[in-house]
Structure formats: C-alpha cells, structure tokens
Amino acid sequence: MFTGIVEELGEVTGVEKLDDASRFRLRGPVVTEGAKHGDSIAVNGVCLTVVDLGDDEFTADVMAETLDRSSLGALAPGSRVNLERPMALGGRLGGHLVQGHVDGTGHIVERRISENWELVKISLPDGLARYVVEKGSITVDGVSLTVVDAGTDHFTISLIPTTLALTTLGIKEPGDPVNLEVDVLAKYVERLLGHGHGAAPESGEPVS
Secondary structure (H helix, E strand, O other), X not given: OEOOOOOEEEEEEEEXXXXXXXXXXXXXXXXXXXXXXXXXXXXXXXEEEEXXXXXXXXXXXXXXXXXXXXXXXXXXXXXXXXXXXXXXXXXXXXXXXXXXXXXEEEEEEEEEEOOOOEEXXXXXXXXXXXXXXXXXXXXXOOEEEEEEEEOOOEEEEEEOHHHHHHOHHHOOOOXXXXXXXXXXXXXXXXXXXXXXXXXXXXXXXXXX
C-alpha cells in the first residue's frame, strides 16, 4: 500500500526486452536504502517487486499484463520516473490509499501555466469517469492529487511548484501518457451497491 507521495525522481538505466515481459533497471538511492529482494517499489504508480539490488539501483520484472495496462512499456534508458516505497504501518498518510494497481492510462491534453501553479487537463479512458469526482483523489503516475474539475472524458489537476519540481509531472508534455489509479474505495462502494461490472449477487443468491 502506498500514499502517492513521491519520494524520489529516479531514472531508468536499462531495459531488457523478454519474450512476454521486460526487465527494468532503475536508479533510486532513496528508495533502495534498506531495500531487499522481494520488496515493493512503486514506479510511476505501478507496484513492482525488487528482484535484484546494487549501486543505488534495483531491477524489476514487468509482465505483459502490466505493460498492456500501463505506460511502462514506453520507458527507455534515461527516462525519469516517480519512485515511492510502501507506506510504513503506523506512519502518516500524507496522500490517500494507493495500491499501485493501474486502472488505465490517459494522456496530457493541455497545460495552463500560472505564476505559482499549473492547471493540467488529462484525458480519461472509457469506464473511469464515474470514479472521478470534483475534490476527490486520483493518482497520476503515482502522485496523489486532488481533482479540480471532473468531466465525462477528462479531469483537471492543479500542480504546485514542489510537485512540478520533484516529480515527472513537471516535464510531461501534451500527448505524453500517464498512469491512472482511481480511488479504490469508490470501486468497492460501486460493487457493494450492485452497479459495477459483475456486480455482487443479491442477498440469498448462491455464489458459483
């Protein structure tokens, strides 16, 4: 479980293409400190498992399912990435509850630059708009953010200078893809109310 508060702006140092997966090597001195084999690290909002460590770097295997559902497949050596370690039990929840399970990808539609902040418009893939509400939470490339405006096929976020300086959202341009994770609580509520795809059975109805 993560909070969406990015700890470090890391870098991809190597990508090995496999038959149905990819192996990424990433540099992140902060997130690798004290890390060990099998630990989880969020990369642009995607929860990955550490399979090797060394020299402030870690290696993670990314299966085809993850490559298909996220923007990680577009990463190459030199790409900058947002990195976050899992939340420590009993620690402060600075953002919101984030699983690191990407729900889909959008792209930067427009950036409006102001003196002290930027308003960024991001497209929403089909099926996700119902989980995005004004003043609600959403994770964009692993960054916990508050929705300013929610449309049927897009939403907007406001970025402060700190977020622009310390995450990849400061260097993303119109057309660039981003990973999106909606608030998991909204999905659970929908499921419990019986309005989701494959809705829960009515009381007394057998479960096959």
